[in-house]
Amino acid sequence: MRKILVILLTGVVAVGLMEACRKADESAPDTQSLTLNVPQGWPQPENIFSSNPLTQQGFDLGKKLFYDGRLSKDGNFPCASCHQQFAGFATFDHTLSHGFNNQFTTRNAPGLFNLAWYKEFHWDGGINHLEVQPLAPITAPNEMAETVENVIAKLKADATYPKMFKAAFGTEQINSQLMLRALSQFMGMMVSSNSKYDKVMRGQSSFTEGEMRGYKIFQANCASCHKEPLFTDQSYRNTGLPMDPFLKDAGRMRITRLSGDSLKFKVPSLRNVMVTAPYAHDGRFFSVGAVIDHYRFNVVNGPTTDPLVKNKFNLDIFAKNDLIIFMRTLTDSSFMADKRFSQE
Amino acid sequence: MRTRFWKLPWYFFIVGTMIFLSSCQKDSSDETGTSSLKVTFRILNNGEPLNTSETYLNFSGEQYRVDVFKFYVSNVKLRTSDNRVSEEKESYHLVDLANAESRELTLTMNNGSYQQLEFTLGVDSLRNVSGAQTGALDPMLGMFWTWNSGYIFAKLEGQSPQSTALQQNFTYHIGGFRNGENALRKILLNIPADKPIQLGKTDMVVIDVDLARWFDGAHKISIATAPSLMTPGGQSLLIADNYATMFTLANVINP
Numbered sequence: 001m002r003k004i005l006v007i008l009l010t011g012v013v014a015v016g017l018m019e020a021c022r023k024a025d026e027s028a029p030d031t032q033s034l035t036l037n038v039p040q041g042w043p044q045p046e047n048i049f050s051s052n053p054l055t056q057q058g059f060d061l062g063k064k065l066f067y068d069g070r071l072s073k074d075g076n077f078p079c080a081s082c083h084q085q086f087a088g089f090a091t092f093d094h095t096l097s098h099g100f101n102n103q104f105t106t107r108n109a110p111g112l113f114n115l116a117w118y119k120e121f122h123w124d125g126g127i128n129h130l131e132v133q134p135l136a137p138i139t140a141p142n143e144m145a146e147t148v149e150n151v152i153a154k155l156k157a158d159a160t161y162p163k164m165f166k167a168a169f170g171t172e173q174i175n176s177q178l179m180l181r182a183l184s185q186f187m188g189m190m191v192s193s194n195s196k197y198d199k200v201m202r203g204q205s206s207f208t209e210g211e212m213r214g215y216k217i218f219q220a221n222c223a224s225c226h227k228e229p230l231f232t233d234q235s236y237r238n239t240g241l242p243m244d245p246f247l248k249d250a251g252r253m254r255i256t257r258l259s260g261d262s263l264k265f266k267v268p269s270l271r272n273v274m275v276t277a278p279y280a281h282d283g284r285f286f287s288v289g290a291v292i293d294h295y296r297f298n299v300v301n302g303p304t305t306d307p308l309v310k311n312k313f314n315l316d317i318f319a320k321n322d323l324i325i326f327m328r329t330l331t332d333s334s335f336m337a338d339k340r341f342s343q344e
Numbered sequence: 345m346r347t348r349f350w351k352l353p354w355y356f357f358i359v360g361t362m363i364f365l366s367s368c369q370k371d372s373s374d375e376t377g378t379s380s381l382k383v384t385f386r387i388l389n390n391g392e393p394l395n396t397s398e399t400y401l402n403f404s405g406e407q408y409r410v411d412v413f414k415f416y417v418s419n420v421k422l423r424t425s426d427n428r429v430s431e432e433k434e435s436y437h438l439v440d441l442a443n444a445e446s447r448e449l450t451l452t453m454n455n456g457s458y459q460q461l462e463f464t465l466g467v468d469s470l471r472n473v474s475g476a477q478t479g480a481l482d483p484m485l486g487m488f489w490t491w492n493s494g495y496i497f498a499k500l501e502g503q504s505p506q507s508t509a510l511q512q513n514f515t516y517h518i519g520g521f522r523n524g525e526n527a528l529r530k531i532l533l534n535i536p537a538d539k540p541i542q543l544g545k546t547d548m549v550v551i552d553v554d555l556a557r558w559f560d561g562a563h564k565i566s567i568a569t570a571p572s573l574m575t576p577g578g579q580s581l582l583i584a585d586n587y588a589t590m591f592t593l594a595n596v597i598n599p
Contacts, residue, residue: 052475126493127492128494129475129493132483135488148483148484149484175478175484176483176484180475180476254492
């Protein structure tokens with residue numbers, strides 16, 4: 001009896017001591033963890049949060065940074081200046097967005113949602129991790145035109161940021177890594193999966209006759225590149241758009257330097273397509289109808305034009321209209337109105 | 345029946361004390377312990393200390409002056425004559441001509457006597473694809489391509505009257521980790537048998553870096569024909585072959 005008691009006591013003391021030491025080592029801040037929910041039927045997201053655990057405090061910090069003009073040189077260009085929530089975080093009604101000193105960007109700003117599922121970012125796929133994406137617009141002279149060094153100095157000089165970094169990461173030592181991780185938490189949590197299409201897929205709603213006809217046309221003509229459920233297969237393709245003589249944008253070739261990648265751009269998601277006009281990498285199409293007409297009549301065949309579009313789409317005007325009606329079901333208005341992602 | 349603590353058997357206290365000591369002890373897997381080792385890089389041009397106000401000539405008689413020269417030294421290893429290896433943890437260092445402190449590394453390695461020093465010029469592919477890094481890999485240091493994710497392994501900028509680029513500048517930002525554009529180069533420096541690196545005893549290891557090899561190493565690089573190389577792949581790989589030949593062991597200073 002006594003021996004059992006001794007062994008038990010020894011065990012309790014040992015466990016207690018180990019716990020005490022572990023706590024002292026970690027000094028984890030008192031954070032509230034968040035979970036990235038994987039919508040039903042979706043693939044697993046990329047493994048981007050294993051070294052950057054999602055917390056409410058990290059998300060809140062990321063949101064403040066996303067809406068803060070001080071990330072830009074003159075204070076006028078927060079991330080949100082080109083990524084507007086009501087436009088699915090694309091730029092509303094702008095072929096190209098505006099940056100520092102009355103300059104234009106060189107590509108159409110994409111909508112921001114479901115980023116945790118993306119392997120690469122930008123129209124040319126030059127960015128290989130969500131965390132390092134913000135470095136591109138922050139430092140581009142025609143976008144936010146700032147240096148990372150200056151941004152960090154501004155954040156350090158602020159009254160609120162050191163506290164928020166402390167709350168999120170347990171340290172007031174602001175550095176670029178923690179800033180980028182906070183932004184990654186905010187952007188990575190933006191999930192858009194509640195459109196009518198999603199409700200139909202979940203059995204909570206049903207397509208009208210026109211929407212159903214459009215869905216079938218979509219599946220037959222569009223779905224191999226605009227693959228469900230993300231509505232992109234994340235590949236790079238030349239869709240037969242002639243090169244703009246002013247922008248001279250060779251797309252993916254800029255990254256790979258392979259002539260076979262000339263004029264290829266990332267397949268954009270069609271989710272929220274109705275609110276993210278204009279379309280294509282340089283915003284040359286002002287309506288979804290104009291994009292469909294491109295595939296019906298205007299595909300230019302060159303050495304890298306995708307085989308799936310080079311014969312043009314044989315769609316009559318009724319099919320085109322049904323397709324548009326279907327694409328309206330991809331608008332997730334609850335995402336556009338989600339206060340979690342709105343400026344406070 | 346109550347058990348008073350002074351009646352507990354003696355082994356309770358011994359076991360308890362052992363657990364107390366072990367629970368808070370740092371993990372030390374090596375029994376030999378570690379020591380710090382100073383490694384100094386001397387930046388030279390054809391054997392003479394590199395001077396930013398001096399004009400140099402390359403193999404083809406092109407004149408050049410250097411403004412910026414920095415490179416990553418990573419994954420430093422020491423190897424004994426019987427092939428046992430000590431690796432520095434989190435081994436990333438940015439050596440910068442403009443910063444004397446950056447040219448003196450203090451490494452923490454396992455104790456032992458070593459006959460070879462190895463490091464990589466550049467940043468391994470894993471760190472190029474793993475998101476935001478910090479310390480020597482902070483993108484704030486200007487060694488990260490923001491539009492084409494990846495580290496610049498080595499940077500050389502300056503002027504040459506033979507340069508055909510704007511304001512007679514030459515700009516070399518060399519990096520690339522993908523297949524076909526891998527600019528990582530492993531540098532192996534053998535240590536003379538009579539002067540091994542002895543951790544805990546050796547005062548300093550001095551490594552010479554001869555910048556002249558940048559233009560005139562395994563390949564001949566002409567400033568007039570290639571004044572700007574700022575993307576992975578292509579001719580950047582020729583410079584990578586060249587910078588792999590810049591390093592020589594100058595001295596192991598033992599007491």
